[in-house]
Amino acid sequence: MARAFLLGAWEFLVGDDWPTALGVVLALGATAVVASTDVAAWWLMPLAALVLLRWSLQRRARSLARRRLDAPS
């Protein structure tokens, strides 16, 4: 029951894109580290979000292109 719940929650939140979820956690950690110094840290999260989005899109686009090429015509 607990396992099914956790699997459902994982699927709901993360779906098929765990590298992006991991990237978000790492970016938040990096922001916390930079914020604890005298350097401004606000720019890190927007940059990370856009890099993660583009990376995720490229991976998904490649996988979709492979699916189309493999599909019988």
Place this chain on the structure above:
Amino acid sequence: MSSSQLSLVASVFLASAVEAVEALTIVLAVGTTRRWSSTLLGVAAATSILALLTVGLGPALVLLPIDTLRVLVGALLLVFGLQWLRKAILRASGLLARHDELAAFARESRSAREAALPTQSFDGYSFAIAMKGVLLEGLEVIFIVLTFGASQHRVPLAALAALAALLLVIAVGLLARAPLARVPENTMKFTVGVLLTTFGVFWGAEGAGASWPGDEAALPLLALAIGACSLAMVGELRRQRARVEPSSGATVEVS
């Protein structure tokens, strides 16, 4: 109303409207093909569960320290928002087939007709399909209501925005008596994806200890920047697609 409250209402309203349109398609398909009484019972059961979740989890979330809450909500919204945005960009660029309510309605109706109709008045199939459809679509709405609402300590306002969207979709659905196929779902999903990502970035960074130049005044600029970059990514994917398959209009169906 402040800009962050307006953004809260807009984000929750749009996200709820998109999910309500998809849930309405399932409910209409099952209800018109089989039995309305059991279908509406399923809708009522799912709505009750969703309301209980909001009432139960909302006050509990608000008790968390604000920085902990914002970093948690920021991370969740960002992961969720990037998923919405990725799907909307892939659809806008033509790599994924757009969601078609009429096709979804035809699919659900076909499945509903193929399942055997019971002799007694209660139809378990209609109940289960309607309940599952409303619950699954509604969970995304509840997630957005709770995260947005809790971060601004305005769960009731977020819940009202969701309820307004739901009532609007039901009213239009009743008038049209058909799936709402002309709703620009992908544009709405794209906008919601941009808003979820914007708030995820804003609250996540703030919760992690960063200070935004101009505080909440940074939100509209952040949304514009994320929206513009996302549109640029649509253009980039379209050009890539045109280079790889110049004569093909093929898309992959993903629900």
